[in-house]
Amino acid sequence: MPNEGASRENESLPDGLDMADKAAFQVIVLGPSGGPREDAVTGLLVRSTSSQWSMGSVVAVDAGTLLGGIIRTLEQYIAKSEDGKAIMKGGPFIGLELPHMTAQANAAYIFREVIGAVLITHPHLDHLSGLAINTPLVEAGSGPKTVAALPSVISAIKNHMFNDVIWPNLSDEDGGAGLITYQRLVEGGNPRFGRGEARGYVRACEGLLARCLSISHGRCRQKYHPETGRHHRVGSSVFTGDSLMVPSRAISVDHTESGVYSPIRSPALGVGKDTSFASVESSAFFLRDHNTGSEIIVFGDIEPDSVSLEPRNKHVWEVAAPKVASGCLRAIFIECSYNDDVDDSSLYGHLCPRHLIAELKVLAAKVVDVQNPGHSLKRKREDERISSREPTSGVSPKTTRPQAYVPSKFSKRDDTPSQRSGRSGTGSRVNSTDYSGEIPELVHDEATPSLPDPVDVGDDRSYGGDSLMQSEVLWADSERPPLTGVSVYIIHIKETLSDGPPPGDRILQELRAHGEAAHLGCEFFVPRRGEGIWI
Template identity: 60%
Template sequence: MAEKAAFQVIVLGPTGGPREDNVTGILVRSTATKWSPNSVVAVDAGTLLAGIIRLLERSIPEHRNEKGILTSGPFQGLELPFETAQANAAHIFRDLIGAVLVTHPHLDHISALAINTPILEAGNGPKSVAALPSVLSAIKNHMFNDVIWPNLSDEDGGAGLLTYQRLVEGGNPRFGRGESRGYVNACIGLLTKCLSVSHGRCKQRYNPESERHHRIGSTVFADHQLMVPSVPSRAISVDHTEGSFFSPSGSPRLMPSSQKEPPMATVESSAFFLRDLRTGSEIIVFGDVEPDSVSMGTCNRQVWEAAAPKIVTGKLRAIFIECSYSDSTDDAYLYGHMCPRHLVFELSVLANRVLELRDSKPGVKKRKRELARPATTGGEGLSPRSKRSLGDSAEKSRESEPFLESQLPRSDPFEVPQIPRMDGGSGSGSGDGPSVETPNPESWADTTPLPLEGVRVYIIHVKDSLADGEPPGVQIIEELRAHGEAAHLGCEFLLPNPAEEIWI
């Protein structure tokens, strides 16, 4: 399996906290590069050195041959130039990781970037940090700013250990040709393209001219009833002009009627498409993301539009996506995250698009596919917020005819469609979010192969409860598999084990 894989993925940190040593950090490399310098890309940096050291400590010295090459474990095949796990981890960080892709600037995704960066040697050149402009703006102005942490970047008179690479949302059409159009270099052997997704909402604005965030509200608790002062003594007087910070007295329910409430904005996160230069195979790695059904827009649908043709051609092999909570969590307490019922609904949207593209193949008889309109409780269609199963499962024989992405009926199959974004309300289960059509899984229950057959979905960013009993990920995977089987998706749901390598 390993010799046929295009990617090796090492999940250093699979959780979303609260342990600080186990939060999001993923290493990806093309297997064709054989651990050459700058051949590894890190997606997010909540955990980097700590996770690498932890894995190396399990492999040294028992699994290193006389030439210093690891013979097993996530770093198998890597020649270690030093004796200790710490020294070899520093070597991996300095010399093998060519760039860090950051999905969004929350601490559980960037804290290691700050703590680890001082060990870089300026003589090797700056380490690239690639992200959307709003993400880099937050990192530049609020972390590497000589206040929270020294300015280690090569901008504004910094130390020059990091360099910022501002990505074009949806891909830069000036780069690449053919199927690689829009992709830019991530590291040796890998290309990447970044699409924006939503991670909740807040009252803040990113100004591209000033490259600053002007914040005037809470990211999470602005409308939470527990944050509203119950007695006058708790009220805090604040300036509600642009740039001021949130306080309980700034709650919209306490604002004077004459004061205009600023509109809400989305918390921007990212989904990175990673493409193997040799084989053209791809994976997607999501940052924190919420479902379109409770979001202010339809960002996920744009990702699925870009992903669907790659599934049809067999190029997209795996999706790494968060599912932070189990289905026992109400929408109002997801705070911009996924739970199984929402993730399976999102994947059903992807599945429906895959089948539409399959039906459009030349010579294929089109099948009628019905979409259930947004459903209410008790209706036949599945509501995105419903906790019931999507339908009954059935075992199918699966065969698929190879098909080129260029055969898809698009003027440019690699251009992400521009889908109008719709403003919604709070999205707290009241039905005031954007209208999202509900796929009808029964319409493809007898399809062979099932729409997402062959795609592996790896679940990351599970919120650990630190309680006795089974870890939350066990219940989340069980719920995902039950919903996925009922929805006739055909994909495989997996929890990555940091002690094991993933070959894709």
């Protein structure tokens, strides 16, 4: 995580308001990390700039960090005016009228009245714990807080957290206190709502619409059953295994670290389906500004399709591609938990730079298809031709790992803040340390691990195979790369809590190097805790 005590740029009121006038979204990063610190785990606030901080004008996406993050951010910028009232002198909450004097009281007001709903991508504690601890505050508000998620996520929250065992039942179901109300979202969007480009979207808060798509986050032995509304152990009487398969107990003897969530067993790698595991369901939220039609995507924890039991990312990119091509999709918030030193068997349902770039290349190829319909038809025929082939034996469990580019001391990257802010379609950042400026040269010594060597791969078709390579050739010669104008914000970085550079430094360097080599055109940023981002 960047140094939070460093000087910040563009915090003045005039600059902030000018950016707000040009932006469709403001995203406040309450928690950008994936642990192990409990005070900075995943939590974002998102609002439409057209809503002007009205009641119910903000949606929280995940709530590992929520009220605590708001208090911490307010404390840095709250001041007393000449007439004795509290005002915001800067920071991401600039423009918000404060009804109270202290940061704590104003944070409680924001949580009760300004945040209209909480969207939960998946029910792991680092995305949910703040909601549980904070919910009793709702009692003094004007009504229940909406918690919106896929049915499997609501099921986990209801049965395993707000259940009068782990935490009181504060919901309005099963005789609970009624402080929160569950909204079960239709996976892929509800086609009965919305018109045109907004079809399938539902209201998230004042000025924002949302559409939720399912993605995979590793694997476990608990599977959601829609008829019972509960999670059951795979291999139980609810999910009876194939009688011809070896019983799960007989194959669940691998207690090594690599035996948990091990993607080596993935059918995508040609090994066959392991019926003792099920996919962990996570979510990607498309958030749409009702006023401008602009959109962003916020991902929960996500694994690459190449190692997943149930590859689902491809569908998200298919939905996103036309939006990128038309220029309405401005930013993607997505995890990249580890650097490229991690092996596939140790991803545990997460991404690293080589896999994130591979996923973005799939998106880029689909954008090229949208922009070149004739090429799309050619790709479809090629995919059909590839799918009819016999699988190649000896497929490697690794995906392509490009050699990272290390800037020499004689080279200079053309990505200073002033140069970036003038680019069309990229998100401008306010009150932030310039974490995304020129990256220093890595020194290959004991303190800084060397970048990974290229890894040979087999015929991995999880990312599109030969047809994807054809698309890469098509966009490599283009003056405008396919993802130009898209800003990619990296969240859920796993902190090492050790001396030396923050893990985000290494991850950002690898992403930029791989992205440049792939000629994608998008820009990568690692936001810090308490940062406000105008998009």
